[in-house]
Amino acid sequence: MAATGEHSAKKAVPVIDMGLPEEQAAAQVRAACTSSGFFYVSNHGVPQSLVDETFQQQRQLFGLPLEHKMALLQNENNRGYTPFREETLDPAHQSHGDTKEGFYFGREVPADSEEAKKPLHGPNQWPDPKLLPQYRQVTWQYYEALYGLGLRLLRLLALSLGLPAEFFAPMFDKPLVALRPLHYSGEVSDPGAGVFGAGAHTDYGMLTILATDDVPGLQIWVTPDGTSCAVPSKATDADASGGPGGAGAGAGAGLWWDVEPIPGSFIINLGDMLERWTNGRYRSTLHRVINTTGRERYSIAFFFEPNFDTEVRVLPMCCGPDDPPRYPPTTAGQHLLDKYAATHAGYTGPVQRGQAKQAAADGGGEA
Numbered sequence: 001m002a003a004t005g006e007h008s009a010k011k012a013v014p015v016i017d018m019g020l021p022e023e024q025a026a027a028q029v030r031a032a033c034t035s036s037g038f039f040y041v042s043n044h045g046v047p048q049s050l051v052d053e054t055f056q057q058q059r060q061l062f063g064l065p066l067e068h069k070m071a072l073l074q075n076e077n078n079r080g081y082t083p084f085r086e087e088t089l090d091p092a093h094q095s096h097g098d099t100k101e102g103f104y105f106g107r108e109v110p111a112d113s114e115e116a117k118k119p120l121h122g123p124n125q126w127p128d129p130k131l132l133p134q135y136r137q138v139t140w141q142y143y144e145a146l147y148g149l150g151l152r153l154l155r156l157l158a159l160s161l162g163l164p165a166e167f168f169a170p171m172f173d174k175p176l177v178a179l180r181p182l183h184y185s186g187e188v189s190d191p192g193a194g195v196f197g198a199g200a201h202t203d204y205g206m207l208t209i210l211a212t213d214d215v216p217g218l219q220i221w222v223t224p225d226g227t228s229c230a231v232p233s234k235a236t237d238a239d240a241s242g243g244p245g246g247a248g249a250g251a252g253a254g255l256w257w258d259v260e261p262i263p264g265s266f267i268i269n270l271g272d273m274l275e276r277w278t279n280g281r282y283r284s285t286l287h288r289v290i291n292t293t294g295r296e297r298y299s300i301a302f303f304f305e306p307n308f309d310t311e312v313r314v315l316p317m318c319c320g321p322d323d324p325p326r327y328p329p330t331t332a333g334q335h336l337l338d339k340y341a342a343t344h345a346g347y348t349g350p351v352q353r354g355q356a357k358q359a360a361a362d363g364g365g366e367a
């Protein structure tokens with residue numbers, strides 16, 4: 001049946017009430033994870049005042065003169081500033097980089113610690129407190145609140161897979177978090193000309209907790225009945241189903257659905273690592289951001305990934321004689337480094353320096 005607009009979209013991206021008994025919420029999580037791969041959470045316990053204050057701080061951060069932001073440029077530990085157009089999430093369909101700028105913050109790892117020898121670990125690059133006195137404290141409070149929410153979501157995910165609620169927790173006590181405030185310019189997107197706020201992509205990791213302001217723009221690639229579907233390999237795949245950014249329903253193919261902001265809720269989606277862990281049962285859904293309003297937009301992504309050394313092996317309940325594991329075991333850290341390398345081909349920045357750091361940690365040579 002063809003999509004009937006908003007009703008179907010709401011059904012495909014359900015709002016899950018975190019106040020429900022866990023077993024009940026977990027059943028809803030399972031339904032969402034096996035269909036669109038996206039859901040909202042309401043009643044999640046993160047105070048709205050903290051979310052508002054955090055957005056306020058991000059507006060001030062992005063409002064700093066460019067030289068201050070450039071002084072914090074993304075480093076080999078994937079921490080710091082990424083300027084407008086620096087990232088091209090979908091090179092096959094984009095004529096230039098994403099019309100967004102961002103910052104990466106992670107778990108605070110002291111430079112002189114043993115852990116800092118691992119790729120993607122190190123201290124954060126905070127803005128000068130003389131310029132933004134509240135920034136670090138507010139953003140860190142938000143980080144901690146989302147870490148708590150992430151752990152609750154992991155319980156629901158575990159239950160949804162028939163595992164004990166605590167299954168994932170020990171794998172997230174030294175998590176590879178990337179807290180990523182984003183600022184989209186007012187440039188209107190033009191999918192036909194390859195201009196996007198954020199090009200179509202799937203997230204690499206386990207779980208993304210996204211907060212947005214009230215400006216729409218996020219879209220997901222689903223079938224007309226709201227199920228995550230194959231990633232189109234060419235622009236024409238998308239064109240065939242109503243045009244890039246179009247609302248038309250394609251015969252058996254995918255279409256872009258708006259995931260509208262709902263005040264007071266977070267948007268949750270799954271990444272490639274969880275898809276791998278569940279042998280494809282849970283969906284890492286293609287999504288993108290387009291600007292249709294000419295308004296600037298702010299969002300904050302919280303990429304919640306396991307400890308670097310966590311083994312990611314297809315879960316026993318997600319495979320069987322008729323459905324053998326489609327992926328060999330790996331580790332969370334290796335999975336992420338491989339993803340970065342695959343999507344940043346020829347990029348001589350953090351990825352390669354991160355790999356050099358890995359080689360040094362393995363005893364293979366100088367970083």
Ligand SMILES: O=C(O)CCC(=O)C(=O)O
Binds near residue numbers: 203289
């Ligand atoms: O800003 C958004 O709404 C989505 C951002 C996103 O998909 C990402 O950073 O991976």
Ligand SMILES: [Fe+2]
Binds near residue numbers: 201202
């Ligand atoms: Fe994303």
